[in-house]
Amino acid sequence: QKEVEQNSGPLSVPEGAIASLNCTYSDRGSQSFFWYRQYSGKSPELIMFIYSNGDKEDGRFTAQLNKASQYVSLLIRDSQPSDSATYLCAVIRFSGGTSYGKLTFGQGTILTVHP
Amino acid sequence: EAGVVQSPRYKIIEKKQPVAFWCNPISGHNTLYWYRQNLGQGPELLIRYENEEAVDDSQLPKDRFSAERLKGVDSTLKIQPAELGDSAVYLCASSLVRPLGDEQFFGPGTRLTVL
Numbered sequence: 001q002k003e004v005e006q007n008s009g010p011l012s013v014p015e016g017a018i019a020s021l022n023c024t025y026s027d028r029g030s031q032s033f034f035w036y037r038q039y040s041g042k043s044p045e046l047i048m049f050i051y052s053n054g055d056k057e058d059g060r061f062t063a064q065l066n067k068a069s070q071y072v073s074l075l076i077r078d079s080q081p082s083d084s085a086t087y088l089c090a091v092i093r094f095s096g097g098t099s100y101g102k103l104t105f106g107q108g109t110i111l112t113v114h115p
Numbered sequence: 116e117a118g119v120v121q122s123p124r125y126k127i128i129e130k131k132q133p134v135a136f137w138c139n140p141i142s143g144h145n146t147l148y149w150y151r152q153n154l155g156q157g158p159e160l161l162i163r164y165e166n167e168e169a170v171d172d173s174q175l176p177k178d179r180f181s182a183e184r185l186k187g188v189d190s191t192l193k194i195q196p197a198e199l200g201d202s203a204v205y206l207c208a209s210s211l212v213r214p215l216g217d218e219q220f221f222g223p224g225t226r227l228t229v230l
């Protein structure tokens with residue numbers, strides 16, 4: 001079982017719709033969760049992060065975390081063609097009482113927003 | 116604020132040849148990471164530095180890969196000799212250590228092709 005799993009897609013949504021991206025993780029000790037966006041041929045860029053159960057909103061983006069189900073999602077409202085990219089889920093687990101954690105990425109979900 | 120700088124952006128070599136990648140992190144970021152990203156996959160951590168110290172190199176193939184971070188700033192990743200399977204994008208990232216997880220900022224990457 002992979003540590004972080006995402007549906008590789010592609011996920012295709014029409015412009016203006018809500019895109020829902022999902023991620024599951026295997027390590028119950030995971031503590032912090034990140035969503036990165038990666039355009040083709042570019043490097044990942046951080047969209048948002050979440051630590052606590054529930055929802056966190058930032059503009060058109062909402063991250064949702066359910067630690068009991070080991071599930072984190074990203075909702076993109078009013079999707080635009082410029083949102084077309086690969087979305088990477090990443091989790092951190094701290095160990096040894098330090099603040100250093102290894103960031104483990106999923107394989108990413110390809111999102112296509114069509115006009 | 117300047118971002119993470121990497122060079123070269125592209126490198127094509129024949130197998131068994133050596134290759135080196137260079138990274139200059141964001142000013143003031145004490146943590147530096149090297150990742151490898153294969154096509155269609157998320158980045159995988161190779162090594163993490165805290166200042167000059169390699170605090171996690173468990174994923175670095177030490178028979179052929181080496182890395183250094185002189186004076187706790189710039190870093191170099193070397194492969195010698197390169198193999199066909201080393202073809203990938205090598206990403207450098209930097210961050211400030213934060214209590215609930217680092218926000219890592221990625222450089223543009225070096226795309227390595229081994230023939």
